[in-house]
Amino acid sequence: MKIVILGCGRMGAHLARRLDSEGHSVTVIDRTSESFARLGNDFQGKMVLGTGIDEDVMRRAGIEQADAFIAVSNGDNTNAMAAEIAKLVFKVPRVVARLYDPVREDTYHQLGLMETVCPTVMGSDKIYDLIMPNRKIK
Amino acid sequence: MYIIIVGGGKVGYYLCKSLLNEEHEVLLIEKDKRKCDIISAELGGIVLRGDGSDSIVMEEAGMNRCDLAIAVTGDDEDNLMICQMAKKKFGVERTIARINNPKNEHIFKLMGIDHTVSVTDLILAQIERGIPAHSLVHLLTLRDVGVSFVETKVPADSPAVGKRLRDLPIPDDMVIPLIIRGGKGIVPYGETVFMAGDEVVAVTTMAEVDILGKLFAKTTTAE
Numbered sequence: 457m458k459i460v461i462l463g464c465g466r467m468g469a470h471l472a473r474r475l476d477s478e479g480h481s482v483t484v485i486d487r488t489s490e491s492f493a494r495l496g497n498d499f500q501g502k503m504v505l506g507t508g509i510d511e512d513v514m515r516r517a518g519i520e521q522a523d524a525f526i527a528v529s530n531g532d533n534t535n536a537m538a539a540e541i542a543k544l545v546f547k548v549p550r551v552v553a554r555l556y557d558p559v560r561e562d563t564y565h566q567l568g569l570m571e572t573v574c575p576t577v578m579g580s581d582k583i584y585d586l587i588m589p590n591r592k593i594k
Numbered sequence: 595m596y597i598i599i600v601g602g603g604k605v606g607y608y609l610c611k612s613l614l615n616e617e618h619e620v621l622l623i624e625k626d627k628r629k630c631d632i633i634s635a636e637l638g639g640i641v642l643r644g645d646g647s648d649s650i651v652m653e654e655a656g657m658n659r660c661d662l663a664i665a666v667t668g669d670d671e672d673n674l675m676i677c678q679m680a681k682k683k684f685g686v687e688r689t690i691a692r693i694n695n696p697k698n699e700h701i702f703k704l705m706g707i708d709h710t711v712s713v714t715d716l717i718l719a720q721i722e723r724g725i726p727a728h729s730l731v732h733l734l735t736l737r738d739v740g741v742s743f744v745e746t747k748v749p750a751d752s753p754a755v756g757k758r759l760r761d762l763p764i765p766d767d768m769v770i771p772l773i774i775r776g777g778k779g780i781v782p783y784g785e786t787v788f789m790a791g792d793e794v795v796a797v798t799t800m801a802e803v804d805i806l807g808k809l810f811a812k813t814t815t816a817e
Contacts, residue, residue, distance in 0.1 A: 509671050511697055533647050533675040537701075540674075544704045559649030560675070563683045 460522045462508035462538050463529030469494035476501045483517045508538040524550040532557050539570040596660045600646030600676050601667035602629040621655055647675040657684040666692040677707045730807045740800050748810045750790040760784035768798040
């Protein structure tokens with residue numbers, strides 16, 4: 457699969473390395489070149505410097521041929537907008553955005569344009585289940 | 595109308611001031627404490643400090659009962675998020691977004707934001723301002739609704755100098771909400787007298803734009 461990832465933070469880099477090692481064609485976009493150090497030396501994919509809400513940057517990252525776009529930069533708003541561009545302008549088949557704010561996540565989930573992941577809800581649910589004595593298996 | 599403005603920069607501030615002047619209920623949301631302090635010291639308790647794209651802040655601001663949400667921060671992604679959340683989550687009927695990167699204009703349209711205002715037009719106006727041949731500066735055009743914000747400078751030999759606002763033959767489709775005199779903004783009323791060098795801002799239908807220039811231009815000897 458051809459995959460474009462926006463944001464080379466902990467999550468972006470982790471995902472990129474995993475997908476790259478599985479043989480997928482991965483391109484990572486980030487605003488700062490230092491972030492690419494997280495990818496390590498054996499990363500085979502492409503690195504593109506720039507902001508993920510700029511169509512030209514996305515084109516350079518090969519968004520037009522991408523099978524999936526993943527927005528995991530540190531800003532909810534950037535992720536939502538980048539994901540919308542990927543879906544509406546470039547018609548990428550699978551688009552996933554990370555949104556920290558649960559309400560924002562819920563709203564964008566309901567819009568149905570993209571798939572959304574909210575680490576806040578996932579993390580707190582997990583912690584809740586761990587500490588409550590009669591924890592339910594979800 | 596209850597209007598929420600997000601972004602307390604220059605655009606947000608002047609917008610807020612003008613809308614308060616028109617006796618709307620206005621709330622301004624701004625992240626920066628210093629900007630909040632300055633604006634609330636001048637305009638009163640109409641400022642809410644916080645991230646205007648955060649749902650909790652939006653709720654606190656009463657987004658669900660507002661008639662119009664205007665996002666004028668310096669970041670397009672924030673403006674887009676604010677307008678989309680206002681519409682989809684809080685059911686706000688009308689939203690207006692400022693666009694900083696002109697390339698984003700069609701993206702905003704695709705995403706269903708009713709009205710967008712591109713700063714490209716403002717920069718163009720700045721360039722025009724430096725060329726004295728232009729008597730009219732286009733500050734902003736809202737194409738969807740056919741309205742323009744234009745500015746002109748009153749020349750020393752203009753027949754309007756020394757005249758009151760009420761004495762000028764201003765068309766029905768035009769209002770003059772602002773005069774800039776010596777670097778200070780004045781909100782004029784009927785008795786305000788025009789002076790040479792005044793920069794006059796008018797809001798008008800696009801068809802009537804040229805009339806502003808004619809109102810203040812010096813009388814040509816040919817006529």
